[in-house]
Amino acid sequence: MRRDPRVILMGEDVAGGMGAPGEQDAWGGPLGVTKGLMPEFGRERVLDTPISESAFIGAAVGAAATGLRPVADLMFIDFMGVCFDQILNQAAKLRYMFGGKATVPVVIRTMFGAGFRAASQHSQGLYPLFAHIPGLKVVIPSSPYEAKGLMTQAIRDDDPVIFCEHKAMYDDQEEVPDEPYAIPFGEANLTREGDDVTIVAIGRMVKFANEVADKLEKQGISCAVIDPRTISPLDDRTIIESVEETGRCVVVDEASPRCGMAADIAALVAQNAFEALKAPVKMVTPPHTPVPFSPALEDVYIPGPAQIEAAVRAVTERV
């Protein structure tokens, strides 16, 4: 935002307090992620919106098509339903339908994921629906370092980007450079090398996969862990090359299993690395249910290290 005056931010309570008598910048987003931006950039560049996603997500698309570089906040990915047309039929398609004569450099950032006991309408991981749509790019950072680099790239990218932030990871900490840096899209991160099995993990699952890899290494099972970073474009080359070395693949994703990313990646591996496979590709996902409220049930819903470890053992103990 400092670098380019065309970058603006809009969304519900991204500052907060608009029109109200008390504190301005009252929220900075529901979890405070954008606090401090309005005091620095003013209300002309940090815009609170009424609760009308169809209008303001569509406005972000229209603004992007006419010369701004907006970042629009779709507060919860679960709300995609109320503005899906603007993303599916407008943002994703203007360039193609207009014969290449439109550019839509919009970033839609949105919170996803379970673990907050927020129940079924505030906990989903619906990003596969976006990855399914030609014309969109879909980014899922797995750590603070990744988040900064990928968001920088998203804002600089000339295509519509859906930037998915796991709501349970905002308090994660690691060393992050002060200076700007951009992580390219379509380049998976091999977070650790390994010989026995390739684990592909998405978002919060990357952390869990690495925990499992740490544990199993001591037991003589060596896991490669790949973070795709972007599910569209998807760096399937890195995944396939790894599976060609290890011969085994486990895909871990928090999104619902039917038509999800785990199934998508599994199919790509099965099609392109069949000869190398020593075992079927194993998918680790939640069950085909909405996200339950009760903490005891939600904790069963979310794939965790135990399920990942079981999947790795299943493919490595196969003769």
Next chain:
Amino acid sequence: MELNREQLLAAYHQMRTIREFEERVHREFTAGAIPGFVHLYAGEEACAVGVCMNLSDKDYIASTHRGHGHCIAKGCDVKAMMKEIFGRQGGLCAGKGGSMHIADMSKGMMGANGIVGGGPPLICGAALTAKTLKTGAVAVAFVGDGGFNQGTTLESMNLASVWKLPAIFVLEDNGYAESTASSWSISGEPVKRAAGFGIPGEQVDGHDFFAVYEAARRAILRTRAGEGPSFLHLKVNRYFGHFEGDATTYRAPGEVEKLRAERDCLLIFRKRVEQSGLLKPQQLDAIDQEVVALIDAAVAEAKAAPQPPAAELLTDVYASY
């Protein structure tokens, strides 16, 4: 109303171009020459031209599925439009969009839209760009009486008001949303609905170019001056069906014939300018002939234009992937 002779000739030229374009597309579609769906604007010409004559290339419009008239009125190339409708190389959208997505961003024409109500949010965005970058531009959302009930339109009117955007909402009420009457489907009065959002507006006879031009001028001046969004309710009629192929049995017998005889915007315009001596019949006749020749040439060129090469199926999905 101080339109000079040149402007009057230009207005007539544009309206006649839209009329001939649509009548010809109707014939070509009936003959089986045009793929897909087309939704024709014949009868409504005074609306598009009356509004767009108040705009320049830097202003934006977004249209509906019935977009040929707005496209022509916003200055888009007629021959490229025809090629686009035929799906050929050299089409305004390289044959990738077709009639329902016909667009030219360089003219501020943000597209016909296959989604009812798809335009208004985009126009809020264009207006936001104009306001943020201080370009002085305005953005006009054309909606039909069907789209006027779509949630996106209502949300956009609210958002444009709350953000005080240089956006204008133009309701082209042609009496039918597909096959149902607007008198049934719109609850309340449109001008009052807009007023409910704090948006001032007026109802205008959409067959009268001069009335549309003047009301649009008032609305656009006010909005361009930073006073917030404005609204126009243009009451008009379409001559053809919702889509080409629509048997229009929901219309009364003789309804269209009567409209063509008594409420035709081109005839009304001619009568007014000829009676007042502003223009001579010969000038208008010359335009009629010129336009017929233009449309003939456009169709001939479209039919002769090559199909887009197969490789273009894969192009322009992304800027980079």
